[in-house]
Amino acid sequence: MTTYGEIGELLPRRAESPSDGEREQSEDAFSRLLDGQQKAHHAALLAPVFTLGYVAGVRFGHTGLALAEVPLPPEDVAMALAPLIRHLEDIAPGDVVLYHGSVTHLHGRSRVHRVVTDQLGTRYDLEQRRDGFWVPSVWDVRRKSITPQN
Structure with missing residues (x-):
């Protein structure tokens, strides 16, 4: 298993904003997660924080499928x-x-x-x-x- 230290050694340290694909995946996951449970203005405020966590998880390999299509x-x-x-x-x-x-x-x-x-x-x-x-x-x-x- 790759550790955080090894990731830093393997990958270049150039930062990049979320790609269009990462944003689309994050938006889909966020809408499924909330499923209308939060007010629209709350969802708009929370979405960027969710995207940040989602993209970070994807980029560092911590989002493997555990229970696909099983909602929280x-x-x-x-x-x-x-x-x-x-x-x-x-x-x-x-x-x-x-x-x-x-x-x-x-x-x-x-x-x-x-x-x-x-x-x-x-x-x-x-x-x-x-x-x-x-x-x-x-x-x-x-x-x-x-x-x-x-």
Whole structure:
């Protein structure tokens, strides 16, 4: 197996921007990954970062087929993008979020019922749909435990 040190010795050190083919492959992979799960303006902001990682992986040989045509779970995608998304938008009552906090049996889609901001910071009260009704589910949720959804 080739190591990073060997790659540096084998390849010239001239940098090149992503080729048209690499961009096309990256765009296709990105659209399949998100599958409409993020708002258009978020996707536009995240796409260049995704392209950078994708192209770097391809160029250094770390993208061999492991599970071809097997999509990643939306929850995994949301959790991976959460730190970036967190800084892109404020969350308001009525917004749908993906909850991934410490109350694991309540992980999944929730709606923000109330936003509380005080000296401790901003916390969110969430509700989930049960039997056709929105019912309170978890309180005092920190921002890092939720990801905005469409």
